[in-house]
Amino acid sequence: MKTRFFIVLLFFCDCFFKASAQCAMCRAVLETADGQSAAQGINDGIVYLMAIPYVLVAGLGYFIFRKYRTLKKE
Known part of the structure; x- marks a missing residue:
């Protein structure tokens, strides 16, 4: 599970740093x-x-997922 998370994180970081975010007018x-x-x-x-x-929503989703898993184990 942790390996998959880090692979996805690296993929998004790679795409994030190569992004060209300016619109045509600004450029x-x-x-x-x-x-x-x-x-x-x-x-x-x-x-x-x-x-x-995106970082805030991912963090919120992670904490909800973790809370759900701990409640499910009990």
Whole structure:
């Protein structure tokens, strides 16, 4: 069970770090600006904000699952 969890976690981390989260409008505006550091910062911020709800829901699901298993054993 733990091995499967870590494999799934690594898969999502791999996809998460390769994500390009900017919409077409944001990308067009930021590519015309000088330097790409602003575009990379905006992209990282978007990915960070997108990941937080998934982490919270996964954590909540894990705690519910664990509580259900302990109640089922009793």
